[in-house]
Every structure is written in structure tokens, then in C-alpha cells.
Amino acid sequence: MNEQISLFDIDTIFSLTNTEGTKAIDKAITLEEITEKSEKQKNKKVAYDVGDKIGGARKDLAQQRISFLSKPTFELLQEIEIADSHLAEELLTKKLFFDWFNLESAKENDLEPSAAKGLQLTIRRLPTNSKGLDRIKYFKSMQFISEEFKLVKTYNHFQICIQRLAFMVNTKLFINRSKRRIDAFENEISWTDDQKKIADYQSELQIYTGHYNLGTLCENYYLDSLGSFYELLNSVKKRKDLYEKIIFITDWDKIIPAKATNDSKPDKGAPKKSAWTRELPAVPQRIGQNELQVINKPNDFKDLFGFQSVEFGNYVDDDKAMEHLTNASIAYQDLANILNIPIQAISLKNELAMAFGSRGRGNALGHYERSYHVINLTKERGVLGVLAHEWFHAYDRFVYTALVNENSTEMITEKHPYGVIPDNIHASINKLVNVMTKGNSKAYQDVSAFTGSYTFRRAFKDTYESCESNLFECMESFLICIDHNIQRTLTGYIHPDSYEKRKNQLITRRKKKVREYAEALSQYHHEVTGEKITMIPYPSEQTDYYNRSITCDKGKRGKYWSSTVEMAARAFEAFIIDELNARGWTNDYLVCGITEIYPEAEERMEINKAMREFLKETKKLLI
Template sequence: MQNQLSLFDENVRILENQEIRTHKQHNNNVAYDVGVKIGGARKDQAALRKSFEENRDLNILSLLEEVSPVEASLVVTRKELFKDFSLSIEKEKGTSPQAAKLKDLVIKRIQSNPSDSKESREEFVKAALNYQMLVENISTIDEFIEFIYEIRIKLTADCMSMFNVKGHLRVIKERLEKAPAPSALHRQYTKELKYYNAILDEGSIPDRVKLTALGPNFVKFFLSAKSANTSLRNIKRDIQSWDDLTIKSRKKGTKNQPLWERELPITPVITAGYAYKINKPTELMELFSFRGVEFGHYMDDHSGADHINNCASAFMDLSNVLNMNHNFSISLNGTLSMAFGSRGRGKALGHYEPIAKVINLTKNRGLLGVAAHEWFHALDNWIFDMSHNYKNGQIGFMTDLEKYGSYNLSNAVVYEFKELMKIITEGNSISEVPVMRMKRKPPITERVLARRAYNECDGDLLQTMHYIHDALSEHIDMAAYYGEQVEKVKAKNDRTLRKLASFVAELHESRTGKFVDTVPCPTNTSRYMQAALKLDKGNKGKYWSSNRELAARAFEAYLEDKLKEDSIVNDYLVYKTNNPIAFPEGDEREKINECFNNLFETLVKIHML
């Protein structure tokens, strides 16, 4: 490994050996906190955040933005700003069940959070508070229908220039003068004149709050007559009393067993790598330039010594096997902290906190093979933050391939991340689609396609679904040719394929008398992705199949393979990634490993690591 310490002189600062012992760590020789207090002035942030949550004051939000844009982004969300709304409270207020359901539906159409900027968050808060005030006293569905008209005027004023509104008014006035009265045409133009005059009045209000800040789905509900009318029709049909809104309690029973659990070593084995004897946490901090090192109050000196020694060996192995320019790269430019047994949650072996920039490994089970997984989460988040010059308020990860910035981020790095996630998620695999009872038959064109496919494939279900898949794929090529949104066509094809799987199963049963529970369907996803979807029970992106978790587990597999090439075993860093339920395997694993090679070679070449 090349020694390029000079490259880090300006970017990495070696922290002073500052002890920040808590009262309970007073007599510990090893397990005590050093470096910068992890989380910084968290109590100040917490006080401002609590004050804003209680008062919704924009001045307090502005102060919070200065202290921490991340904290500001956590309170400026739909969930937080509308947390006081509930159907039970509406019932107590005397709101009709239909009006209450409409209120709930519209809130769910508001975007979860605004875009990542101080200005966007301020506009979002203003709009949310204004909407709450306007809708507060509505208690019947008839009042809500009038309210839709009122909001439609406000949103139209947001979307249209007043110059265009005045132009519409001139044309309408001219047509109204020529229309005979009384007549249907005269009544129509009179109604339009009133509507556009109301828009003009609304647009003339100084410093008016723009409700468009609440997002496109919110806007669509009020501006699209079809959207609003469909919702009104469904609610009038389905909601007749408060009993229709009662949420049925889930049946009690035994908890579902997890579909996969990590296989853990009894005692972590470390061979042929780097063995360090660390006596104090300051030595670990200095070795990698960690921002701080923290221990839980229940961490004794013996366990603390195990952690800091194994951690030092693990991260030196990681640094060397990836050919990093310097072991300071492990701390990601001095921004990363380590915690041992101090910030645990649930049954997790470890976790990474993107707000505090800290990896926590639990006291006992944290010794067992998850350090690499959590470090990759830290790297993933660090590159995203760096792309925004660390001024972003939203928590983000580069592997999500969205909302990343361009500050100091090489196009080569972006390319390698995109290639990595493409190989991780895309491929040619088979999915077992469960057969569902069909409430209505597919359109006749789709039924004709399914029957033709079944007949030409002599009843072979997999070949039948391949035939249908290939036929639907032609729609994607056509969409690309005509410049349409390919992703929407792909999503529609996927829904159609799953729907036709049930139709083919019924057709198969009628022809052969054999009932099947599932139908094999070809997919455009990798086997690794399909396995993750099974762990998430088909909910794409929920946890196991989210980009950041797919990438972190794939990194574990890559790293273990790299260590094996050098005959290194480090169970503290990574352990047993040969399980196809949770990790890539075979040719997919080889391709993913090659992508990781390219990514880390690029990061090292441009001195990011």
C-alpha cells in the first residue's frame, strides 16, 4: 500500500487525545469516551426541535436550520406537521365520517417531505399550516365539496400567471357580451367570469401562501376533476357511518419467525491479517483519525479491549485489501466516530447513524462480523453528503441514486455507483407469482395473448409466461422509440404479467384439472434481488430489497472474497456470506465484485479513499 499521508494533510485532522469520561466511566482503564462528543451540541438541537414541534414558529425553524439542516428536515415532514390529525379526534369534533375520510385522504396526498433546501422547508411549513387552518372547521361532505372549489382557485392562482388570467378574462367578457341571455352559453360564461375573477383576486394578495408546496399529488386532487370526483364517489358509496371507518384489530398470535438470520461465529477468528495491541481508545482514534470513540456504561474494560483491538485489526485489513491511500480513509476524512455498546437498538448486532455519523457495535454480538456492513453504510452516506458539500438537510445514501448533488463529485464515481446498482438489481431471474382469485377478467386483448401463448407452448407454464413477457416487452421498445416514460411502461407490464399469471393458472386448471398455487414468471431482476424481495414478502424497497441494504450485503460478500484471495480471515469484519438467501452468488456475485473493484479503484485513484 502506498503511503500518501501528505495527501491528507489538508483534509484530515488528527484529534487531540481528549478524554470525555462520563461519571460511570471514571474508574475504567479502557472503556471510556475520547475525542469529540459524538453528536456535538445535541441538547441545543433537541431544545430547538422540541420548541418548533410545540409552536410551529418559523423563526425557531430558521434557528434550527442554522444549527442543523438535518434536524430541520426531520421536523418538516407531513408526518410531523399533521401528527395532531386523527379520525377519532374528528369524530369527537362532530365531523361526519365522510368528511373525516376526505380530510384523511387529502393529507395522505401531501408529499412526505419537501425538497432539500431551507427555502423549500419554509414554504412547506407555511402551506401545511395554512391548509390546516382552512380545513379545520369543515364538518360535512357538502362543505368539503365547496372547499374543493376554494382550494382550486388558490392552486390555479399559484400555477397561472396573472397576465394569462387577465387575458382569459378579456376573452370571456367579449364572449359573454355576444351570448344571448338567458341561455346555457350565457350561464357558462358568467360562471367562468366569476371563477377567473376569484383567481385574479387571490393572485393579487401580497405575500400569499402557495399551497403548491404541498406536492403534485395534492395539487392533482384539487385541480383534476376526475381525481376529486372519483374520491367523492367512492367515499359516498363506501362510508355510511363511523363503523365503516373502524380499524379492525389484528388477530393475536405468534410472531412470524424471521426468514433469515445471520450465522454468527462463537468466537471471532482473525488470522493472517493485521494484529494490533491497543491499550487505550485514544490509540484507536489516532490510528484512523476517528472523530470520537464512545463506550456504553455496561461495557467493562475486558470487553472494551476486545472491541478496540479487533476493530483496529479489522479496519487495517479493510484499508489494505482495498488499497486505500491511507488508513485515515477509514474515518472518511475524519467525520466518522465509533461506538461500542452505547447506542444499541433492538436485536441488531450493529447499526450506522447517519445524523451523528457513528457506527455502533453492540457489546457482545457486535464482535461478530458486521463491521464491514456498517462501514459501507457510512461510506454510502458520506459520499452523498460530500456531493452536497455537507450542507444538505435530507439524510441520503449514494446507492439510492437520487437527490445526490454535484459538488466535488466526479462523474466517474456517479457512473460506477450506477453500474453497481444496475448489476445488483437487474438480470434474468424467475419469480414464483402466487395465484390470486380474480375479481374481474383481464381485457380481451390480454386474454387472447394468454391463450395463444398457452396453446403455442403446449401448456408449459414457464414457457407460456416467457412468451407473454416477450410480447409485453415490445411495448417498452415502442415507448422508448416514441419518447414515452419507459419506467411507467415497465411497471404496467409487471402488473399485467402478474395478473395474467393468475389467468393462465385458471386456464391451466380448466384444461388439465390441475390447480397450481404459483406460476413461474420471468423477471428483469437479478436472482439476488428476487431473494431480497422474498425476505421483504414482495414489498420492493421495504428493507432487504432497498438499494442501501442490497449494496451493503453485496459489499460484505465482495470483501470476504477479497480477503480470501490474500488468505485472510477476519470474523470481526465479515463472516460467512455464502448464503444465497441474503447474499449474491455465482456469476452475479462475480459481476458485482467486478463493479466494486471498479468503484474502489476510482475512489482511490481520485484520492477520496
């Protein structure tokens, strides 16, 4: 018989886990355990940390973070790198070095508009953070560039600055050239008595000696590691295009958007509106198996599942801690039942850690941190709905580390190299990714922002008339033509080294053409019928699930909602909720509130099937 309880009823929770009810809190701790607690947790009977130190929690890193952000130094970075490399990576961002720059402050400091715009466009090219880069090199190069850019006041300053940096990225070439010229001039000086020639040679010698010294100095700033910024410096054409784009900018109003009025200006303290918000039940419920393991304290929770650590924020009280522990324990036991794995396997071979209210920020209900392999559920908002989602992220990374690289933070759904992982697992991952993204559906191009005007050729009007004003069929006809042209280009001769680049160019151009054709179609349809349609339908070789995810990302494919990592985690949620329903179970702490950005209808059935196969092939890694 299934039992229904209301989550967050603390008396009900305690009675479920301990027959003596709320006395569980008093029994949750011994004198010996108290001596192991931090100063701020010593009087708590439930909300205290157990297990290995996770690292990365706000309460542990606050002072180091404050010191570095207030005055970033190379020496302090090295100390942080030794103490916590994950914190070093988190702190090293472009914002740290260029927080001083924005167009408004540039105007106040009397920069020329063209120079300010040049700085803005160039700073955009710099890597956002140090992920994947040598942090010491990143620090040195970003600090150097920041100091150079602070000297720019005019367009000429900006151009000279960029030219100097461009010189620096070709240090080896200029060092060798300068050394040859130095040797040549020294030789000429030694062979002549002509004082005028000697003076000329010495002047040239001084110039090339300066070039040589600058070149050797430049090698210490690692500009060649800065991606798109390096490409700009290394390309005469890219620099010329940049100069032409900014040289005639003389009006600040053209580059600084008009400020919003007080009525329309958003509250600075208001949270950013998310593309989607989880719908949470007013009265969360749990219906499921009756045979549950009892927990009374964090140690019980850690030992039951084999977690590496359990961590609480300093402001989580005992009642809230017991609520979290109990609900998470019940949810994980239900999950283990559904996945048909041992309870201890939930901790992913004792590698996973759990945190409650110690690492969250913003409006998220919870999150998984790859670097520390820990799931955090926020103190108040993280009390339901997201545990399945975050656990799958942890499982996603676990599978990758088990098969490919144990020291990596990659996830198997975003990177699954052929030949490195077993064929059966590779096939199951590929199938899961494919059924989530590839299919036949109807997508929509938003043209609401279009304010221009198109002139229509006879062929365009003929297509519209032959399709009898059916916008979907018009777009379908257009896409057949453009895809035929793309295929013809790709099947022609393209040098193998350039094939992928050319293919990506054609895909980008296709997106632009689809938008332009949809805009023209919207305009023409309005002119003919008087009907204004801003969402133009077109056939897509992608699933409806994928298209809706891309829409949440405002058309930026793979950004967040439409990344395979996030799509797979949401697909897992849908799979789990369907498995719960099949058993007649409900667990709102484990998963709830899945709506329009989740798989639906026939697509959901196919994705569930692929998810089941993926889990079947990878669960063996837990044993």
C-alpha cells in the same frame, strides 16, 4: 501463522491488545482526560467520548426533541435549525402535524365517513418529511393545512376546504383578476349616481376585495412546494376524481378494517418482523493476521485510524466499550489489509466518526448516518457482523462528496452524473450497478392474495396447451407479446417532453399485466390439473440477486432492500467475506451471516469482479 480467537471473551481481548491484560482499563485514562468528560462519563475509564462533537446523538438532543414534539412552534424550529439543522430535518415530518388524525378517531368525533376518507386520501399526498424542501416553508404550509383539516366534519366541509386550498395555489392569477375587477367596480361607482347600481357594485367590490386579500395572504403558505398535494389542488380532474371516489361512502365498516381478535392480534410491544434477519454465530470467531496495533483507550482507537470522533452512549459500561473498541480495531485492520489501503484511510480522510451504543434504535445491529457521517453499532446487538456493510455506506457517500459535491449526503451508487465524474470511475460504477441488477433469471409472481375469477378466451387456452402446461413457458410467450407492443409504442411518435412519462406508464402497466396474467394462469392451471400454484415463474431481464431483493421489498422496486445503495453494501459484504475466505481468514465482527439476499453463484463472481474494479478506481481518492 493465523491466530484464532473468540470474540467477546474480554480476558482474551485484553491479553491480545495489552500484555498486562485487564489492567489496560486502569491505564486507559489520565486525570487530565477526566476533566474533559461529560458529567455522566466522568467516572468511566474507557466508555467516554473523544474528538469533535458529532451532534445528533440521543443523549445530546433529548431535551430539544421533547420540547419541539410536545409543542412545535416556528420560533423553536428556528432555534433548532441554528443549533442542529439535521435534527430540524428529522423532526419535521407529516406525522408531527397530522398525528391527531386516523379513521378511528374521526369516527369517534362524528365525522362523516366520506369526509374522513377524503382527509385520509388527501393527507397521503403530502410530503412525508421535509427532506429536499425549505424547512421553514414546510412547517408553515403543513401547520396551516393541519388546522384547516381539523375544521372538516362533513363531505361538504371537505369539498369547500379543498376548493379554498385550490384557490390558494392560483394566487397570482386570482390576485391579478381580483385587482382588475376592483379597479373596474371602483371606476363604475365613481361614474354613476344610480343608487341601486352603486349598491350592486359595492357588493361585488366587497367580494373581489376579499378574494384579493385572501390571495395576498395565500402567498405565505407555500402550497406550491407540496408535490402531489399541489398537483391535486391544481387539477380540476384530480379533484373531481377524488370527490367521486368518496361521495357515496356512508358506512364506516367499509373504510375501517375489522379489528383482529385477541388471539390473532399482535403484541403492541413486539418488534416488527423484518423481511430478512442476519444469522449470527453462537461463538463468533476471528482468524487473521497477527501483527495488530495495540489500543487501550478511545484516544488510541481514534488516533490509529484517524477518526473525527469516537462516541459512547451513556449506558455503555467500560467492559462493553473495551470489547467494542478492540473488536472494531481488529476488524478495521483486517479490512485495510484486504483493501490494500493505509490504516488511516479507513477514516476516509479523517471525516468518518464512530459511535457505540449512542444512536441506535429498534432492532438494527448498526447503521450509518449520512447527515453526521458516523457509523453507530448498537450496545448489545451491534457487536458483530455489520461493520463492513456500514463502512461501505460511508465510503459510498465519501466517493460522491469527493467527486461531485462536498456538502451533499448523496451516495455515488444512487447518483453518478455523467460528465461530472471521471469517465473511468463512471464506467466502473455503471458496471457495478448493471451487474447487480441486469441479467437473465427466473422471477416469481406471488398470486396467493388473488380471490377473483377470470374468463378464458380460446387464445389463452391454446397457449397453455402448446406450452404443455409449462407455466414458465406460458409467461415467456405472454411477455414476448407485451414487450413487442411496448417497444412498438415507444418507437412511434411521442413528444420528447412526454417520452419519459409515457415510458414509465407503460412499465407500470406491464407490471399490472404480468400480475393479472399470472393470476389467470394460476386459476386455469388449477381448473385443469387440480394443482394450486401461487408462485408463478416468469423470465426476467434482471439478476436473481435483484429479484430476491425486490421480493424482500414486497414487489416495490428500489424501496429498501432493492435500492442500489443497499444492494451495493451487501455486495461489498459478499466481496469481503470471499476475500477473507481466500486468505483463510474469518472475522465475524467485520462480516458474517450473509445468506439468501446476497449475491450467489455466477452472479456473485461477476459482481465481485465489478466491485474489485470499482474499488480500484475509487481508492485513489483516499490518498
